[in-house]
Amino acid sequence: MTEPNPVLDTLLALIPLVLLVTLLALRMKPVPAALIVIALTGVLTGIRFPIDPGLFDDVVPSLWPVALSVLVIIFGGVLLAEYLGTVGAQDAIGDWLRAAAHTPDRAVLLIGLGVAPFVESIVGWGLGVVASVPLLLRLGLTPTKAASIGLLGIVLGPWGSLGPGNIIMAELGAVDYVQLGVVSALFSLPVLLVGGIAILLVGVGWRRARSMLLEALVTVLVMWLILIAVNLAFGPPLGGVIASLGAIAILMLFARLRGGRAFTPDRFTVRSLYPYLVLIVTLLLAIAVDRLFPLGVWGDILANPAIWMLLAAFSTPLFFRLPWAQSLSVVTVSLKRFAPVTLTTLLFIGFGGLLSVNGMSARLSDAAASLGLGFLALIPVIGFVGGYITASSTATAAMFASGISHAAVALGTDQLAALSVQNVASGSAVMTSPSRVALAVSLTEDAVAQGRAPADPAVVMRHVLLANLIVVLLLAPLSWAAGVLL
Structure with missing residues (x-):
């Protein structure tokens, strides 16, 4: 039995995280890293950090259903985005909203605080940027401004792709899933304020x-x-979706109150909304049924967003009467795009689980607790680093949730508050990830080909980094205070 050495063990436990960040x-790809x-x-597990059988029996069986749910949600989101992109549904909805905004300035807000977070909340993985940047370019914005605003629209990061990161964080952090969503929502005000003002x-x-x-x-x-x-009424999955719909509704109301006329969507635009309605309505009904008639495990399955994301995706070709061959080709393309995301997500979940069962998270959290309150x-700094490096609040949750939770317990402070702050900070920092910035800039290439000045990645990065610096300074x-008072 190796004699414990707190200093040495802390340094050894830091090595995997420092190496991964490095x-x-x-710019090493996530899978080999x-x-x-x-x-x-x-x-290191074999040398210094033996796996605790009790922790292994608790953590590993519970991670499999979590991992399966996360992967199904991600695949459903990718498939839905591919179908809607194939039929031109997202462009139709975006053009209608842009016209309904009445003025270009309000359209900027509507796209930045409405369209971008709405698509990101349903699909995730940068699709909010993909949906919003072309619409912003159509408003006449420069490629640099369009790329910046598309990224700044990731203001609801923890709820991206129906919030699978919340599932992982609740599981590894040993907190209630719904309460995590509620407290994360409370801490999201600085992100929304900074994001809204920065977009403007x-x-x-x-x-x-x-x-x-x-x-x-x-x-x-x-x-x-x-x-x-x-989040209070229905839990995390639809929090970002309905909040961004609220932003769209209030800005369209402002447009009407300030002289704008109503723009009735045409039939194709209305049909383009059907898959979103299927997802929202079925998930709300499932959650309501589970709340009214508790069904135990079956209720958990019924209220799982993965099922209804798949239903929305596979119903889309029916609404647009896509030929069978074309529908099948979309599934094939989606599987190809989903495969690398699947492997990356599973590896990060496995890495987080390994840190939990071999005691590394506990060792690091004890060291963190020695810093006091x-x-x-x-x-927030830890959350920012995770979001910047991984471009995923899901991956950041897998890496840090267990350690943050242990540190909060060791300090005698509230786990929910600590995890929620990390959740919000990492969700916001996703917009600063070099891969996200590169994505946003790449979406402006058609405008550059038409004679506009190319986007300046350094200026785009400066915009999102400054916004996140302010967020971190506000969250700290x-x-x-939450740790002291709760």
């Missing part, structure tokens, strides 16, 4: 922003209140 920062780090962690400033400039500031603040407040209410102010004292 490899990803050096994760494999290298898992192999190293396995070596980047999109229309200082002078014109003053006339739209009230609308932006009201929209942010409405989004925040809806986000809290939906000052550690709580560093949680909130995290510390």
Whole structure:
């Protein structure tokens, strides 16, 4: 039996995380980086961190259903996006909303606070950026501004792709899933405020922003209140979806009150909304049935968003009467795009589980707890680093949830608050990830081909980094205060 050495064990437990961050920062692809780090962690497990059988029996069986749910949600989101892209549904909805906004300035807000987070909340994985940047270019914005605003629209990161990261964080952090969603929603106000104001400033400039500031603040407040209410009433899956719909509704109401006329969507645009309605209505009904008639395990299955995401995706070709051969080709393309995401997600979940069962998370959390309550102010920084490096709040949850939870327990503070701060910070930081910035910039290439100045990646990165710096500075004292008071 190896004698415990807290200093040595802490340094050894840090090595896998530091190596992973370094490899990803050096632009190594996630799969080989994760494999290298898992192999190293396995070596350290054999030398210094033996697996605890009790923890293994508790953690590993519970991770399999979580991993399966996450993967089905991701596949359903990818498939839905492919179908809607194939038939042109997203463009039709975006053009209708842009016209209904009445003014270009309000359209910038509507796309940034409505369209981008709505698509990201349903599909995730940067699709909110894919949907919003072309619409912003159609408004006449420069490629640099369009790319920046598309990224700044990732204001509801923890609820992206119906929030699979919340499932992982609740499981590894040993907290209630619904309560995690509610407390994360409470801590999301700084992200929404900073994101809304940044979208306005980047999109229309200082002078014109003053006339739209009230609308932006009201929209942010409405989004925040809806986000809290939906998480309380129905749990996390639809929190981001309905909050972003609230933003769209309030901005369209402002358009009507300020002289705009109603733009009735045509038949194709209405039909383009059907898959989204299927997802929202069926999931709400399933959750309501589970709440009214508790069914135990079957109720958990019924209320799982994975089922209804697949239903929405596979119903889409029926609404648009796609030929069987074309529908099958979309499934094939989706599987090809889903495969690397699947492997990456599974590896990160496995890595997080390994850190839990071999005691590394506990060792690191004990070291963090030795910093005292000052550690709580560093949680937003940890969340930011995770989101920046992995471009995924799901992956960040797998990496850090167990350690943050253990540290909170060791400090005698509230686990939910600590995990929620990390959740919100990492969700926001996804927009700063180099891979997301590269995606946003790449979406402006058609505009450049038409004679516009190319997007400046350095300026785009500066916009999103500055926004997240402010978010971290706002969350740090909130995290510390929550830890002291709760």
